[in-house]
Amino acid sequence: MNFSQLQCFVALAETGSFTEAAYSVNLTQSAVSHALSxxxxxxxxxxxxxxxxGGVALTQIGEKMLSHVRVILSQTEAIKQEAKEAxxxxxxxxxxxxxxxxxxxxxxxxLTRFRAEYPDIEVVLFEGKLDEVYEWIVSGTVDVGLVLHPAKEIKSVQISTSELYVIVPPGHRLYTQGAVTLRELREEPFIMPRVGCAFLQLAGLEWGRTGPTIRYHASDTTxxxxxxREGLGISLLPRMMLPExxxxxxxxxxxxPRYMQLGFAIKSQDLASPGAKWFMQTASAWAQEQASLSSSAIPNKLSV
Structure with missing residues (x-):
């Protein structure tokens, strides 16, 4: 085995395409095919x-190998960064x-602050749902990820706190209320983004055994x-996801009141690359700066 083969293996696993994998590792398709064979x-x-x-999909043994290969590549990158830091x-x-x-x-x-402080660190962005990002951190797919804070079994640093609000249309029975309890929402149909299921869990265990009724999932806040507005249901979202x-x-x-807390997380402080540690430090400093600038900041938290 060599480093190039492992890179091609991960690229194929992530893209499912020889064409896209070749582009991501800056090789020809034939070179990627030869490396895999x-x-x-x-x-x-x-x-x-x-x-x-022309597509590919991991076999069962391929799935098992992938996590090990990602750890190898992640630690190889950490070694390179440690050497450069020296x-x-x-x-x-x-x-x-x-x-x-x-x-x-x-x-x-x-990201703007991190790029200004570390212009030679290339950031590759992966986007997914909350549970996916968590799994990426644990598996080593990503070095740092945005998670609900505090995160279980991984190291997270809080960067944002946002209050959850119930969103209702005109004419709704709750429209004129100043506040609403979870008990009053039990029979309501919800419209939520898929990531929003985690927000509902955060709101506590007072829903009862059946939990809220989610009638629709939608891809974005708009x-x-x-x-x-059309009366198809109500929603429950953090203020940070809503327009001004x-x-x-x-x-x-x-x-x-209920709050959603977000943080950036790494799998392990000891195994994290210098770049991951620098990013965590940058994120923490940025959050503290934003909190100090916000007149409505909750003590020791950032309100959005």
């Missing part, structure tokens, strides 16, 4: 199933997992708000 020959197993349309250099690659529907201002702010100005709907706080 050689790797399979050396291991004596078939790592991918080929389809007639010479006073800050360079390399950082794989970052994020959630597309959650506060783009937050991610943009941290669609959700439009559906709420909204018409035709009411935002009602929960009683007692």
């Amino acid at each position: 050689t790797l399979e020959g050396e291991l004596g197993v078939i790592l991918f199933e080929r389809s007639r349309r 010479h006073g250099e800050a360079a390399g690659k950082l794989c970052l997992g994020s959630i597309p529907s959650v506060c783009p201002r937050l991610l943009a702010g941290v 669609t959700i708000l439009a559906m709420v 100005k909204m018409e035709g709907i009411a935002l009602i706080p929960l009683a007692p």
Whole structure:
């Protein structure tokens, strides 16, 4: 086995295409194909199933191998960065997992500051759902990821706190209420983004055994708000996911208030690359700076 073969293996697993894999590792398709065939020959197993349309899918043994290979590549990158740091250099690659529907201002702010401080660290962005990002961190697919804070079994640093609001249309029975309890929402149909299921879990265990009724899932906040305006259901979202100005709907706080906390996380402080540690430090500093600038900041938290 060699480093190039392992890179091709991961690229194929992530893209499912020889064309896209070749582009991502800056090789020709034939070179990627040869690297994979050689790797399979050396291991004596078939790592991918080929389809007639040219795509590939991991076999069962390929799935098992993938996590090990990702750890090898991640630690190899960490070794390179450690060596460069010893010479006073800050360079390399950082794989970052994020959630597309959650506060783009937050991610943009941290990335802008990180790029200014570490211009030679290349950031590769992966976007997925909350549970996917968590699994990417654990499996080593990404070096750092955006998670619900505090995160279980991994190291997270809180960067944002956002209050959850119930969103209802005009004429709804709750429209004029100053606050609403979870008990009052048990029979309501919800419209939620897929990432929003985690927000509902965060709101506590007072839903009862059956939990809330989710009638629709939508891909983005704009669609959700439009559906709420049409009376298709209500929603429960953190303020950070909502636009500054909204018409035709009411935002009602929960009683007692509930908050969603986000943080950036790494799998292990000891095994993290210098780039991952620098990113965590940058994110923490950015969050503290934003909190100090916010007149409505919750003590020791950042309100969005």
